[in-house]
Structure formats: structure tokens, C-alpha cells
Amino acid sequence: MSVLEKFNLKDKIAIITGGAGLLGVQHAQAIAEAGGLPILVDIDKDKLNKISQENSQCSFQTYCCDITNKLELERLLTWIEQKFSRLDILINNAAINPKVEITNSLEYSRLESYSLEHYEKEINVGLTAAFLCTQVFGSYMSKSGSGGVVLNISSDLGLIGPNQSLYEVEGREDDLQPVKPVTYSIIKHGLIGLTRYTATYWADKGVRCNALAPGGVENGQNENFLNRIKELIPMGRMAEQDEYKAAVIFLVSDASSYMNGAVLSVDGGRTCW
Numbered sequence: 001m002s003v004l005e006k007f008n009l010k011d012k013i014a015i016i017t018g019g020a021g022l023l024g025v026q027h028a029q030a031i032a033e034a035g036g037l038p039i040l041v042d043i044d045k046d047k048l049n050k051i052s053q054e055n056s057q058c059s060f061q062t063y064c065c066d067i068t069n070k071l072e073l074e075r076l077l078t079w080i081e082q083k084f085s086r087l088d089i090l091i092n093n094a095a096i097n098p099k100v101e102i103t104n105s106l107e108y109s110r111l112e113s114y115s116l117e118h119y120e121k122e123i124n125v126g127l128t129a130a131f132l133c134t135q136v137f138g139s140y141m142s143k144s145g146s147g148g149v150v151l152n153i154s155s156d157l158g159l160i161g162p163n164q165s166l167y168e169v170e171g172r173e174d175d176l177q178p179v180k181p182v183t184y185s186i187i188k189h190g191l192i193g194l195t196r197y198t199a200t201y202w203a204d205k206g207v208r209c210n211a212l213a214p215g216g217v218e219n220g221q222n223e224n225f226l227n228r229i230k231e232l233i234p235m236g237r238m239a240e241q242d243e244y245k246a247a248v249i250f251l252v253s254d255a256s257s258y259m260n261g262a263v264l265s266v267d268g269g270r271t272c273w
Contacts, residue, residue, distance in 0.1 A: 006255040009036030013084045014252065015076075016040055017067050017133055018094030020047035022219060022241065023153065025055070027091055030245035032058040034253065036089070039063055041076065067094055067129040073136045086144070089252045090137045092130040093153045095187065096122045109178045119183055126187035127194075134198055138207060147206020149252045152195045154211045156267040158188030166228045188213075192263055199261030208260045210251050214244050215267030234269030 014031050018024045019040025028038035039061040042048050048062040063079065065072040080087055134150060141148030162180035169177060191211060198209035216229065218238040230236050247266050250256050265271050 001254070003255075006257070007034060007249055007253045009034040009089075009249070009253055012036040012088040012252075013080065013086055014038045014089035014091060015080075015087065015133070015137060016091045016093055017129065018042060019062065020044050020051055021093065021095075022217065023214070023244065024093050025051055026241055026245055027093060027248050028060060029055065029058060029242075030248050031089070031252070032060065033245075034249050037061060037084070039080070041065060041067060042094075043067070067133060068124050070132050070136065073132055077136055077140055086146075087137060087140055087148065088146075089149050089151070090133060090141070091151045091153065091248070091252070092133055092191065094129055095126040095153075097184070109181055110175070111179075111182050112175070114181060114183075118181075122181075122183040123187060126183070127190045130191060130194060134194065134209075138198060138202060138209075142202045142205035142207050147208070150195075150198055150207065150209040151248065151251050152191040152209070152211040154191045154195075154213045154263065155184070155188040156213055156215045156265065156270050157185055158192050158211070158213050159263070159265060159271050161185065163232060166225060166232075195263065196261045203260060208256075210256065210259055210261065211263045212244065212247055212251060213263050213265045213267065213271075214247075215239050215270050217241055232270055232273065233267070234272060237268065239266075239268065 009031055014036050016024050016027050016038055019028060020042035024040060028040050031038040037059055040048060040051065041063050043064065043066050045064040048064055052060055052062055063076055065076055067073060130152060138150055162185060164179045167178045195209050195211040216238045218240065229238060244266060247264060251264060
């Protein structure tokens with residue numbers, strides 16, 4: 001097999017959780033461009049319909065379900081078995097990314113006042129759901145006889161702690177400053193732990209598992225934030241929306257056939273400092 005052929009995903013079926021999100025769509029486009037069939041899974045039916053309309057030129061499938069509900073995941077697996085008779089790739093991409101809002105309300109931000117309700121909701125979607133999807137779909141791939149690939153989407157903040165000075169507001173007392181919430185770090189670090197566990201658990205069944213640790217994507221953030229974060233990145237900029245597509249194809253294709261339990265950092269060099 002030639003080098004280029006190793007990147008070919010022809011006839012591969014891929015589940016992408018959080019498929020209606022910013023990067024979920026990019027992952028799906030990448031898989032379709034490589035010849036695979038992406039199934040975008042999300043709880044937001046309206047967003048899924050909109051994505052299908054906007055990407056009519058791509059071979060997409062969409063499925064609306066709550067990935068924190070194991071019964072719904074099992075129904076999705078039954079649908080895939082009946083429709084495609086195979087599953088090759090799982091991308092655990094879903095997350096609630098809490099934006100750091102500069103408001104007087106600190107419940108979405110500071111550790112001292114972060115509500116248990118928000119904590120549990122974000123952990124449930126970002127980490128527990130990844131476990132459930134791995135349990136349901138990874139188990140299926142491990143018994144299929146042909147193996148498969150699990151890719152967990154972590155973050156550069158799964159490798160380092162957040163620099164809270166990025167969110168500072170001039171003139172505000174230290175204990176009233178907005179910060180990146182604790183849940184984001186827990187989830188993104190946790191996904192790396194899940195990656196290494198899964199990689200060793202089903203290696204003998206032909207199921208590989210790796211993690212992608214992307215940096216932030218420029219997407220309408222305020223100018224102060226952009227100027228500050230660019231100072232923390234050796235390349236001097238955030239990522240564009242499509243700059244992780246090639247890395248995703250590498251990680252879910254035979255091009256990375258001997259890569260297992262690894263974390264690929266694609267962050268403009270931020271974690272080098």
C-alpha cells in the first residue's frame with residue numbers, strides 16, 4: 001500500500017459526537033473528503049438539519065440523540081448495524097465549552113462559586129458521554145473482527161493549565177475576575193486518561209485509540225483576548241477552523257496504524273512554552 005493510500009477512508013463508517021459543533025463539522029468534512037461516511041451525532045436536531053443543507057455536496061448522515069443516555073446510544077448502534085453492517089471509527093468530540101463571559105455573574109467561572117449543576121452537566125457531556133460511547137461503540141468494534149479506531153478530542157488545555165490572565169478585566173478585584181472554568185481542564189485531561197486506558201484495553205482486538213490536543217480556534221473572540229493569547233503561541237495566532245482536518249484523517253486512518261495511546265498536540269507550539 002502506498003503512503004497516500006494509507007490515508008484513504010473509502011467505505012469507512014465514522015461516528016462523530018457533537019457533530020453539529022464548530023469542529024464536528026470540520027471532522028465530518030475531512031472524513032467525507034477522504035472517502036469515508038461520517039455520521040454526525042448531536043442532540044440539536046435543528047443544527048443537524050442546517051448542516052445537512054449547507055453541506056449537501058458531502059456524503060453526510062445525521063442522527064439526533066442524547067449521548068449521555070446509554071439506551072439511545074444502543075439504538076444508534078442498532079441503526080448503524082441495520083443500515084451499514086459495520087462501524088470503523090468513533091470520534092469523541094462532544095463537549096460543552098463554557099465561554100468566559102465578562103459579567104457580574106461568576107457562576108460560570110470562578111472555582112469558589114462554580115455551581116454543582118453546571119459542573120455535573122459539563123462533565124456528563126464532555127467526559128461521561130465519551131466513556132459511554134467508547135463502551136458501546138468500542139465494544140462493537142472490538143468484536144467485529146476488523147477492529148477500529150477511537151479518537152478523543154482533547155485540547156492543549158488537556159496538557160497544560162489555563163492561563164487565567166487571558167480573561168482578566170482591568171479594574172476588577174482579583175476574586176471577581178472571570179476565569180476558564182475548572183470543568184474544561186478536568187474533561188480534557190480526563191479524555192487523555194480515557195485514551196490511554198482504551199488503547200491498552202482493546203489493542204489485541206485491533207482497536208486503536210489516540211487523542212488530538214488542538215489549540216484554540218479563532219472564532220469571533222474579542223480583540224483583547226486575541227492579542228493576549230497570540231503572545232502565548234509561538235506561531236503568533238490561533239488556528240483556523242480547517243487546520244485540524246489533516247490531523248484527524250491521519251489519526252483515524254491506516255497512516256497512523258502503529259500509533260496507539262498517543263496524544264498529538266497541534267497548537268501552534270503553545271505547549272512548548
